[in-house]
Each structure stands twice: as C-alpha cells, then as structure tokens.
Amino acid sequence: MKFKGTDTYVATEDLMIAVNAAMTLERPLLIKGEPGTGKTVLAQEVAKALGKKFIEWNIKSTTKAQQGLYEYDAVSRLRDSQLGDDKVHDISNYIRPGKMWEAFTADESPILLIDEIDKADIEFPNDLLQELDRMEFFVYETQQTIKAKHRPLVIITSNNEKELPDAFLRRCFFHYISFPDTETMEKIVDVHHPDAKRELVRDALKVFFDVRETPGLKKKPSTSELLDWLKLLMSEDLPEDVLRSKDPGKLIPPLHGALLKNEQDVHLFERLAFLSRREQR
Amino acid sequence: MFTKFFFTLKDASVPVTLREYLTLIEALKAGCAEYSVNDFYYLARATLVKDEKNLDKFDQVFGHCFNGIEFISDAAEVEIPEEWLKKLAELSLTDEEKAQVEAMGGWEKLMETLQERLKEQEKRHQGGNKWIGTAGKSPFGAYGYNPEGVRIGQKESRHRKAVKVWDKREYKNLDDSVELGTRNIKVAMKRLRQFAREGAAEELDLDDTIRSTARNAGFLDLKMRPERHNTVKVLILFDIGGSMDDHIKACEELFSAARTEFKHLEFYYFHNCVYEKLWKENSRRHTSFMPTWDVLHTYPADYKLILVGDATMSPYEIAYPGGSVEHWNEEAGQVWMERMLNIYHKAVWLNPVPEKYWDYTPSVQMIKQLMTDRMYPLTIGGLESAMKELSR
Ligand SMILES: Nc1ncnc2c1ncn2[C@@H]1O[C@H](COP(=O)(O)OP(=O)(O)O)[C@@H](O)[C@H]1O
Numbered sequence: 001m002k003f004k005g006t007d008t009y010v011a012t013e014d015l016m017i018a019v020n021a022a023m024t025l026e027r028p029l030l031i032k033g034e035p036g037t038g039k040t041v042l043a044q045e046v047a048k049a050l051g052k053k054f055i056e057w058n059i060k061s062t063t064k065a066q067q068g069l070y071e072y073d074a075v076s077r078l079r080d081s082q083l084g085d086d087k088v089h090d091i092s093n094y095i096r097p098g099k100m101w102e103a104f105t106a107d108e109s110p111i112l113l114i115d116e117i118d119k120a121d122i123e124f125p126n127d128l129l130q131e132l133d134r135m136e137f138f139v140y141e142t143q144q145t146i147k148a149k150h151r152p153l154v155i156i157t158s159n160n161e162k163e164l165p166d167a168f169l170r171r172c173f174f175h176y177i178s179f180p181d182t183e184t185m186e187k188i189v190d191v192h193h194p195d196a197k198r199e200l201v202r203d204a205l206k207v208f209f210d211v212r213e214t215p216g217l218k219k220k221p222s223t224s225e226l227l228d229w230l231k232l233l234m235s236e237d238l239p240e241d242v243l244r245s246k247d248p249g250k251l252i253p254p255l256h257g258a259l260l261k262n263e264q265d266v267h268l269f270e271r272l273a274f275l276s277r278r279e280q281r
Numbered sequence: 282m283f284t285k286f287f288f289t290l291k292d293a294s295v296p297v298t299l300r301e302y303l304t305l306i307e308a309l310k311a312g313c314a315e316y317s318v319n320d321f322y323y324l325a326r327a328t329l330v331k332d333e334k335n336l337d338k339f340d341q342v343f344g345h346c347f348n349g350i351e352f353i354s355d356a357a358e359v360e361i362p363e364e365w366l367k368k369l370a371e372l373s374l375t376d377e378e379k380a381q382v383e384a385m386g387g388w389e390k391l392m393e394t395l396q397e398r399l400k401e402q403e404k405r406h407q408g409g410n411k412w413i414g415t416a417g418k419s420p421f422g423a424y425g426y427n428p429e430g431v432r433i434g435q436k437e438s439r440h441r442k443a444v445k446v447w448d449k450r451e452y453k454n455l456d457d458s459v460e461l462g463t464r465n466i467k468v469a470m471k472r473l474r475q476f477a478r479e480g481a482a483e484e485l486d487l488d489d490t491i492r493s494t495a496r497n498a499g500f501l502d503l504k505m506r507p508e509r510h511n512t513v514k515v516l517i518l519f520d521i522g523g524s525m526d527d528h529i530k531a532c533e534e535l536f537s538a539a540r541t542e543f544k545h546l547e548f549y550y551f552h553n554c555v556y557e558k559l560w561k562e563n564s565r566r567h568t569s570f571m572p573t574w575d576v577l578h579t580y581p582a583d584y585k586l587i588l589v590g591d592a593t594m595s596p597y598e599i600a601y602p603g604g605s606v607e608h609w610n611e612e613a614g615q616v617w618m619e620r621m622l623n624i625y626h627k628a629v630w631l632n633p634v635p636e637k638y639w640d641y642t643p644s645v646q647m648i649k650q651l652m653t654d655r656m657y658p659l660t661i662g663g664l665e666s667a668m669k670e671l672s673r
Pocket residue numbers: 008009010011033034035036037038039040041042188191223224227
C-alpha cells in the first residue's frame with residue numbers, strides 16, 4: 001500500500017516517492033524544511049493513510065537516546081527500599097519502557113515519529129544508530145533483548161539547528177520540504193477550508209505571498225499562519241473584494257496580525273505599507 | 282550510466298558513498314520508481330542527497346548526466362517569472378526606455394504580449410526570431426535588460442516547451458557557497474553556536490549524582506558533565522572604512538548576535554592592515570584608540586583570532602614602514618601581522634571578496650601567505666571551514 005497524501009494532507013510527488021521508498025526498504029526517513037511546512041503532521045498523516053499505529057517521540061534539548069529505549073527509575077526504587085516496599089526486589093518494576101520500546105513491541109508495524117531530532121545533543125543521533133539499524137536493544141538490568149516484532153517506519157524531522165552526523169545520514173532517506181508554491185498551497189488550503197470561496201482564497205494567497213516577500217521580516221508567515229488568517233477572514237464575513245482593494249488607504253490587509261506574530265514585523269510591515277501609500281499619491 | 286552519475290556527483294563534491302549508491306539500486310529493484318523518469322529523479326535525490334545545500338549541485342549533475350536521453354516526460358510547464366522580469370527591467374530602464382514601455386501600453390500590456398509570445402512559441406515548437414531571447418529583434422530585447430541573462434529564455438530555447446524538474450534549479454538558494462545574505466545568516470549563526478559550544482569544561486551533574494547514588498544503594502557516586510557554557514574566547518578585528526563595509530557589517534552583526542554563546546568575545550577595528558593602533562568606536566577612531574601592544578597584552582594566547590577584511594590594498598601598506606595610506610606607521614603591517622600570529626596560534630582571516638578574485642590581487646596573496654593560507658571566503662561554507670580550523 002502506498003502513501004499518496006490524505007484528505008487532510010497534500011503530498012507532493014517527490015514526498016510520496018521518499019515516503020514509499022523508506023517504507024519499502026524499511027529505512028528511516030529524515031524530513032527537513034522551514035517551520036510550518038508540515039513536517040510534524042506528515043508522520044501522523046502517513047499513519048492515518050495506512051491505518052497504522054502512530055507513536056510520537058518529541059525531542060527536547062535534554063532528551064537522551066536512552067530515554068527512547070527505557071529508563072531505570074532508581075529514585076523510586078530507593079524510596080521503595082526506604083519504605084520497605086516488597087516491589088523493590090524485582091528490578092523490572094523500575095524499568096520504564098520508552099517510545100522505541102513501544103514501537104518495537106507493537107503488534108503491527110507502527111509509524112514512529114522522532115520529532116525535532118536536532119534539538120538534542122549532537123551525539124544523540126549517533127547514540128541511536130545501532131537501534132535504528134538492527135531494530136533491537138539490550139536491557140542490562142533485566143538481561144533481556146527487545147527486538148522489533150515488525151520494523152516500524154521511522155520518520156525523523158529536523159529544523160536544522162544542528163548538523164546531523166554523517167553515519168546517521170547515510171542510513172536515512174532524505175526529503176527537504178520546499179515552501180509550497182501557489183498551486184500546492186491552494187490545495188493545502190482546500191483540504192483545511194473546503195468551504196472557502198475560491199475568490200477569497202486566491203486573493204488571500206496573493207497577499208500572503210506578497211507579505212512573505214517583505215524584505216527584512218524576522219519570521220515569514222508560514223502555512224499555519226495562512227490557515228489561521230483565512231479562518232479569521234472567513235468568519236468575519238468581510239466584503240468580497242476586501243483583499244483586492246485598490247484604495248491606497250487600505251493597503252494593509254485586514255487582520256494581518258494573524259499573519260505576522262512578531263511585533264517588530266508588524267511595525268515593519270505597516271511602515272512599508274505606509275511608505276508605498278505615500279509613493280502612490 | 283549510473284556509475285558515471287555517481288562519480289560525477291562525487292566530483293561535484295556532493296558527499297555520496299557506496300552505501301547510498303547501493304541503497305538506490307536496491308530501491309530501484311524494489312520498484313520504488315517505476316513510472317517515470319521524474320520518479321527516478323526524486324528517488325535518486327532522496328537516496329543520495331542528505332543536506333539541502335547540496336540539492337542544487339545534485340540537480341545540475343543530474344541534468345548534465347541525463348540530458349539528451351529521451352524522457353517520457355510529464356515535466357511541468359514553464360512558469361513565467363513575471364514579477365522577476367518586471368523587477369529586473371524596472372531596475373535597469375532609463376527614463377527614455379520607461380517612456381517607451383508606457384507608449385506600448387505599460388507593463389500590463391507588455392506582459393500580455395509576452396504571454397502571447399510564449400503561447401505562440403509552444404504551438405510552433407521551436408524558437409523563432411520573435412523570441413524574447415533574441416535581443417534586438419524582439420521588442421523585449423530593446424528595453425535595456427539583458428534577456429540572455431533571464432533564465433526562461435535559456436530554458437525555453439534549449440528545452441522548448443517543457444522544463445525538466447531538475448532544470449528548475451529550485452534549490453539554488455540553499456547552496457552554501459553563495460555569499461552570506463540575510464537568507465542564510467541564520468544557518469551561519471548555528472555554525473557559530475556549534476563552534477562556541479565546543480570545548481566545554483566539566484561540572485558536577487547533580488541529578489545524575491543523585492540517581493547514581495540511589496542506584497548505588499546510597500553510596501555517593503559523583504557524576505560530571507560538560508559545562509553548558511563554553512570556554513571559547515574570541516578576538517575579532519574588523520577592517521572598516523572600505524568598500525566592503527556592508528559585508529563587514531553583516532559579519533559584525535553575526536558575531537554580536539552570537540555574543541552570548543561565547544565566554545569572551547572582543548571586537549576591534551583596523552583599517553586595511555593591522556598597525557600600532559586599534560579602536561572600538563569607529564566614529565572616534567582618532568581620539569580614542571587602543572595601542573595594539575595593549576590589546577596583545579590584554580588578551581592571552583588562548584584567544585582565537587578572527588580578522589575580517591577584503592585584504593585589498595597597495596602592497597606597500599603591508600610590506601613597508603610608512604606604507605599606510607592614513608598615517609605614518611613606524612613598523613610595516615606585516616611586522617604587526619606576524620607579531621599577532623605569533624601570539625594567537627588559532628587564527629583565521631575571513632574575506633568578503635569572492636574567492637575567485639583572490640588570485641588577481643597581490644595584497645590578498647600577501648595576506649593569505651602571512652596567514653599561512655588560513656583565509657576563507659565569507660560564505661556559509663567558508664565560515665564553516667574557518668570555524669573548523671579554529672577548533673582544530
Ligand atoms: N502539505 C500539507 N497539507 C496539509 N496541511 C499542511 C501541509 N503542510 C502544512 N500543513 C499545515 O500547516 C500546519 C503546520 O504543520 P506542522 O507539521 O506543524 O509544520 P512543521 O512541523 O514543519 O513546523 C499544520 O496545521 C498542518 O496541518
């Protein structure tokens with residue numbers, strides 16, 4: 001069964017090829033791209049499309065590779081021993097399975113998302129090489145081997161905060177999600193807001209891409225902001241041609257606060273709009 | 282054919298390994314790209330490229346190796362970069378030409394004509410002299426911008442009606458050999474940060490100590506971990522007052538933004554070459570300066586030295602006492618350079634001038650020699666190599 005996108009996710013041709021290759025060869029898939037280009041939701045959508053279980057491991061700067069395998073809760077054990085709890089004699093009571101363990105022991109091959117891997121220490125990916133390759137690991141405390149019943153499809157996202165180690169990269173398929181072009185964006189909008197008027201969407205997209213071109217923005221609005229903004233526009237029931245206004249007094253699009261989240265950017269944008277208004281006079 | 286492709290990629294310094302090549306073959310066998318050459322292109326890309334900065338190189342090599350092979354093409358139609366043309370033209374049009382455009386009915390009309398011309402082109406399946414690329418003959422060639430430089434002209438005349446995906450060169454901006462611009466300054470920051478975080482010292486890890494002590498049935502088990510803050514100390518000298526001020530400024534902003542990442546980061550300015558004075562505020566350079574000797578005495582040898590400048594000057598300014606254009610220097614610039622480099626063994630020179638011009642300027646060669654080749658272009662790639670050199 002192949003992934004072709006879903007009714008809530010638009011997959012470009014190249015993304016489909018990458019996902020399906022990773023699935024066929026059972027190798028991890030590394031996804032990079034600007035924030036908001038749908039990296040995180042991709043794994044969910046693949047799971048949904050293929051009817052598979054979805055397991056999500058969110059990485060933080062303090063996350064250790066070991067935590068994905070299991071953790072030995074020594075502090076609880078110490079406490080139990082102080083309290084004279086009988087549980088203390090069986091060490092397996094203090095082994096807490098991590099997300100990889102969960103993925104390996106699932107009944108059917110699940111989708112495992114390792115989200116924002118670059119947040120962690122530089123060594124993090126290297127620490128997982130063996131486990132991702134062989135899909136098994138050893139639990140010292142209990143002397144047991146956890147081996148994947150079915151190899152999960154591992155999807156890894158990165159925002160490129162850190163370089164990833166070569167050895168790790170060699171094992172992955174890689175896909176860079178480019179910022180959607182107008183056509184793709186139209187489709188994305190369509191799956192989220194199927195009821196939006198075509199005219200409105202077209203006008204909004206034009207404004208959106210224009211705003212993205214504003215030189216000097218700290219944070220360019222992304223897909224999420226566009227979707228939020230559209231939702232607002234739709235709910236406000238504004239006059240049909242509001243985004244097409246040639247009236248220089250209305251150069252600032254309505255509700256632009258939804259597109260630009262950063263105060264500095266809002267100022268910058270307003271100033272530019274003001275300047276071009278003066279020019280037009 | 283595939284092997285040639287593989288080696289050409291390597292030659293273009295896309296870091297592909299045998300392992301990835303085998304994966305590609307395996308994937309092809311497994312039928313991951315059965316339907317079209319586009320699929321093959323996507324699959325090869327997902328298998329062989331692991332960093333977006335290499336995507337553009339990949340596209341070029343792909344185009345080079347597989348050109349001329351007849352593809353079952355469902356390639357995308359050309360998109361006319363209308364805005365781009367418009368911008369380009371607006372920039373380079375003289376007033377007279379602008380008037381001509383207006384006389385033709387203004388931009389809208391011009392673009393319309395262009396569209397029609399394209400459609401015509403498609404129908405006729407070949408390039409005639411009506412084509413926008415034929416400067417002089419078509420009305421579009423007469424408007425002062427160079428149509429040869431406009432990519433669609435080129436694309437069209439070579440590939441007629443369709444553009445191959447890889448020929449679109451969509452990933453050009455991600456290549457790291459381009460100059461530092463706002464677009465990739467963020468990436469550069471991350472490189473710097475990474476550099477700053479190296480060489481951290483150890484500190485007591487309280488959590489781990491407690492955990493290990495518990496694990497140890499209550500016997501103390503001390504655990505250490507790398508200190509969060511780094512120990513990297515940097516002394517940066519910027520060449521100021523030249524034609525390269527914009528680049529220097531970009532670089533300056535870059536480092537000051539990374540300031541919190543470094544344990545110590547010190548800035549000074551110089552002009553063209555380092556002599557007996559350095560200063561902190563350019564506006565007050567003549568009244569408030571710091572003798573270079575004092576700087577050398579203030580910052581110990583474990584500082585890493587970064588010089589930023591175009592190294593473009595008269596050779597006299599480097600080689601002779603009194604050679605400076607601004608003041609009388611008792612000692613030659615190279616004496617000062619050597620003096621500094623003798624103290625700071627970890628040193629690099631970042632040059633905003635593109636590397637390909639270095640050979641033509643004797644002073645760049647001289648500085649590079651003084652730096653024992655540790656001169657790097659002010660690009661992401663160059664910055665990366667420089668940081669690598671500093672942390673060796
Ligand atoms: N191709 C797409 N199809 C449908 N929705 C998308 C697509 N790309 C992004 N989105 C929407 O944009 C938002 C941000 O996506 P997310 O996965 O969080 O981005 P990232 O992880 O890349 O920062 C989500 O609401 C998602 O639904």
